Amino acid sequence: MTPEDPEALADAAPQPLAEGRRGRPETGRLFLRGMAFFARHGAIDAERELGQRFLVDADLWLDTRPAAWADDEALTVSYQHVYDQVRLVMEDDPVNLVETLAERIATRLLDHFDAIDEVRVTVHKPGAPVAGIFADVGVEIVRSR
Numbered sequence: 001m002t003p004e005d006p007e008a009l010a011d012a013a014p015q016p017l018a019e020g021r022r023g024r025p026e027t028g029r030l031f032l033r034g035m036a037f038f039a040r041h042g043a044i045d046a047e048r049e050l051g052q053r054f055l056v057d058a059d060l061w062l063d064t065r066p067a068a069w070a071d072d073e074a075l076t077v078s079y080q081h082v083y084d085q086v087r088l089v090m091e092d093d094p095v096n097l098v099e100t101l102a103e104r105i106a107t108r109l110l111d112h113f114d115a116i117d118e119v120r121v122t123v124h125k126p127g128a129p130v131a132g133i134f135a136d137v138g139v140e141i142v143r144s145r
Contacts, residue, residue, distance in 0.1 A: 028064030
Protein backbone atom coordinates (compact mmCIF):
# COMPACT_ATOMS: atom_id res chain seq x y z
CA MET A 1 0.00 0.00 0.00
CA THR A 2 1.41 3.36 -1.00
CA PRO A 3 0.23 6.95 -0.60
CA GLU A 4 -0.43 6.93 -4.33
CA ASP A 5 -3.12 4.28 -3.85
CA PRO A 6 -6.06 6.16 -2.24
CA GLU A 7 -8.45 3.17 -2.53
CA ALA A 8 -6.11 0.97 -0.52
CA LEU A 9 -5.74 3.71 2.09
CA ALA A 10 -9.51 4.14 2.33
CA ASP A 11 -10.02 0.39 2.73
CA ALA A 12 -7.37 0.21 5.46
CA ALA A 13 -8.66 3.20 7.43
CA PRO A 14 -10.68 2.29 10.51
CA GLN A 15 -14.36 2.80 9.91
CA PRO A 16 -16.32 4.79 12.51
CA LEU A 17 -18.91 2.85 14.46
CA ALA A 18 -22.53 3.86 14.20
CA GLU A 19 -23.31 6.18 17.07
CA GLY A 20 -24.39 4.24 20.11
CA ARG A 21 -24.14 0.77 18.58
CA ARG A 22 -20.51 -0.14 19.12
CA GLY A 23 -20.64 -2.23 15.97
CA ARG A 24 -23.28 -4.77 17.05
CA PRO A 25 -25.40 -5.24 13.93
CA GLU A 26 -27.90 -7.48 15.75
CA THR A 27 -28.77 -4.66 18.09
CA GLY A 28 -32.02 -2.73 18.01
CA ARG A 29 -32.82 0.50 19.79
CA LEU A 30 -35.72 1.36 22.06
CA PHE A 31 -36.11 4.97 23.08
CA LEU A 32 -38.10 7.28 25.31
CA ARG A 33 -38.03 10.99 24.49
CA GLY A 34 -38.99 14.02 26.51
CA MET A 35 -39.67 12.40 29.87
CA ALA A 36 -40.53 15.48 31.93
CA PHE A 37 -39.84 15.85 35.64
CA PHE A 38 -40.03 18.69 38.13
CA ALA A 39 -37.06 18.43 40.47
CA ARG A 40 -34.79 20.45 42.71
CA HIS A 41 -31.38 19.66 41.25
CA GLY A 42 -28.75 22.32 40.67
CA ALA A 43 -25.64 23.97 42.05
CA ILE A 44 -27.38 27.24 42.91
CA ASP A 45 -29.47 27.50 46.10
CA ALA A 46 -32.43 29.01 44.21
CA GLU A 47 -32.59 25.97 41.91
CA ARG A 48 -32.98 23.71 44.92
CA GLU A 49 -35.49 25.99 46.61
CA LEU A 50 -37.69 26.72 43.60
CA GLY A 51 -37.11 23.60 41.53
CA GLN A 52 -37.36 23.42 37.77
CA ARG A 53 -38.33 21.28 34.82
CA PHE A 54 -35.95 18.65 33.45
CA LEU A 55 -36.38 16.54 30.33
CA VAL A 56 -34.73 13.16 29.90
CA ASP A 57 -34.19 11.13 26.74
CA ALA A 58 -33.08 7.51 26.92
CA ASP A 59 -31.87 5.28 24.09
CA LEU A 60 -31.49 1.59 24.91
CA TRP A 61 -29.61 -0.80 22.65
CA LEU A 62 -30.49 -4.47 22.94
CA ASP A 63 -31.13 -7.47 20.77
CA THR A 64 -34.79 -6.99 19.86
CA ARG A 65 -35.03 -10.11 17.69
CA PRO A 66 -36.25 -12.63 20.32
CA ALA A 67 -39.16 -10.37 21.30
CA ALA A 68 -39.95 -9.56 17.68
CA TRP A 69 -39.87 -13.17 16.52
CA ALA A 70 -42.03 -14.39 19.40
CA ASP A 71 -44.15 -11.21 19.50
CA ASP A 72 -43.71 -11.41 23.27
CA GLU A 73 -43.32 -8.32 25.44
CA ALA A 74 -41.73 -10.39 28.20
CA LEU A 75 -38.65 -10.79 25.95
CA THR A 76 -37.94 -7.07 25.68
CA VAL A 77 -37.63 -4.08 27.98
CA SER A 78 -40.82 -2.38 29.15
CA TYR A 79 -41.09 1.34 28.37
CA GLN A 80 -43.04 1.75 31.60
CA HIS A 81 -40.35 0.07 33.67
CA VAL A 82 -37.67 2.25 32.07
CA TYR A 83 -39.72 5.36 32.81
CA ASP A 84 -40.19 4.24 36.41
CA GLN A 85 -36.44 3.78 36.90
CA VAL A 86 -35.66 7.19 35.42
CA ARG A 87 -38.34 8.77 37.63
CA LEU A 88 -36.78 7.22 40.74
CA VAL A 89 -33.45 8.86 39.95
CA MET A 90 -34.99 12.23 39.06
CA GLU A 91 -37.11 12.29 42.22
CA ASP A 92 -34.27 11.15 44.49
CA ASP A 93 -32.18 13.49 46.64
CA PRO A 94 -31.04 16.65 44.83
CA VAL A 95 -27.64 16.72 43.15
CA ASN A 96 -25.60 19.61 41.82
CA LEU A 97 -24.92 18.46 38.26
CA VAL A 98 -26.92 17.15 35.32
CA GLU A 99 -23.84 14.99 34.69
CA THR A 100 -24.57 13.24 37.98
CA LEU A 101 -28.20 12.67 36.99
CA ALA A 102 -27.23 11.23 33.60
CA GLU A 103 -24.65 8.91 35.16
CA ARG A 104 -27.10 7.67 37.80
CA ILE A 105 -29.81 7.05 35.21
CA ALA A 106 -27.45 5.15 32.90
CA THR A 107 -26.12 3.04 35.76
CA ARG A 108 -29.60 2.29 37.06
CA LEU A 109 -30.86 1.20 33.62
CA LEU A 110 -27.88 -1.07 33.01
CA ASP A 111 -28.19 -2.51 36.52
CA HIS A 112 -31.94 -3.17 36.31
CA PHE A 113 -32.26 -4.50 32.75
CA ASP A 114 -29.94 -7.34 31.80
CA ALA A 115 -31.05 -7.23 28.16
CA ILE A 116 -29.66 -3.73 27.62
CA ASP A 117 -26.16 -3.67 26.11
CA GLU A 118 -25.76 0.08 25.95
CA VAL A 119 -27.60 3.26 26.92
CA ARG A 120 -27.50 6.86 25.86
CA VAL A 121 -28.99 9.27 28.37
CA THR A 122 -29.59 12.94 27.69
CA VAL A 123 -30.64 15.24 30.52
CA HIS A 124 -31.98 18.60 29.36
CA LYS A 125 -32.19 21.59 31.67
CA PRO A 126 -34.08 24.17 29.59
CA GLY A 127 -34.43 26.59 32.51
CA ALA A 128 -30.78 26.58 33.51
CA PRO A 129 -29.58 29.81 35.11
CA VAL A 130 -27.58 31.00 32.12
CA ALA A 131 -27.33 34.72 31.36
CA GLY A 132 -28.35 34.67 27.73
CA ILE A 133 -30.92 33.45 25.26
CA PHE A 134 -30.85 29.72 24.55
CA ALA A 135 -33.27 26.92 23.79
CA ASP A 136 -31.73 24.14 25.82
CA VAL A 137 -28.69 23.01 27.78
CA GLY A 138 -27.83 19.59 29.09
CA VAL A 139 -25.54 16.62 28.96
CA GLU A 140 -25.53 13.41 26.96
CA ILE A 141 -23.61 10.28 27.92
CA VAL A 142 -23.25 6.80 26.46
CA ARG A 143 -22.50 3.84 28.73
CA SER A 144 -22.23 0.16 27.91
CA ARG A 145 -21.57 -3.10 29.69
